Amino acid sequence: MATQTPIRLTIETLTREAFAPFGDVIEASDAVQHFPINDGNTERYHDLAHIDPGADGHAIMSIFRGQPRKLPFAITLMERHPKASQAFIPLSGQPYLVVVADPATTPTADDLRVFLCSANQGVNYAAGVWHHPLLALNTVSDFLIIDRAGPGDNCDVVQMEAASVIPAVPVMG
Template identity: 40%
Template structure:
């Protein structure tokens, strides 16, 4: 079967809300701290973990080049997962709705190098996909016992041909 085309749409907090949180600085800080030398933008993502704890990991991800084949998505039923670029690299957030345990209605967003995302529990999503350059990321997700990874391989893959 021929691959299915997947278009990339602009990333906004409203467009991404069904899948997670867009983490970016907007407006003025919520609070000024550290003797007036630091602005705090407070509680920008809903971290959600069952039977475990939050952990911080570094991911060193290789650049992906067009066309990008999306042949698999995954989800984590026991915790949210935040991706925070350290090197200012853009990346794709590929997400899907769930239909009785199967991913449907894939969407793709470009996440700017000054933006981050937090995927909510159970959201189908593509693998980490830096574009334009390889990149390092801080990943905040659940650490604990139990199976927290489910993969779905598409019979007919999707292809992103342009951003």
């Protein structure tokens, strides 16, 4: 049996527009509704993500501590949470990667999109969006996670049929 050459994935910069089919970008920027509060001492960046705990679920907050991934990195599996959204907010001041695919079909290597997230950008995966588990870079990194607790199985995992690789690239610090 011949070995298939891995597909080399392209890393995109994370923007609201590019990520919109998969969920929300969570960041304080002039592109979102914001206004002063607390007698003008604080700027509130308002309603940044649609947190969806799903039917019969409730929102929970956790901290995930991710070990850094070494690039190049092979994507061998994807997961999704069909009942609810899942938000990742970086706490360690480090960039990270997200890999996503359309929720409508089982992902293939051709469907994958890779985004480089800066240290001040979080993501909220919409319910059912395929994504790779946490991809911390550079150092051990903590993330605040807002997701669902409740009845029923809320994690589907699929092994990728064809190999795909995130190339080694200079990564922002």
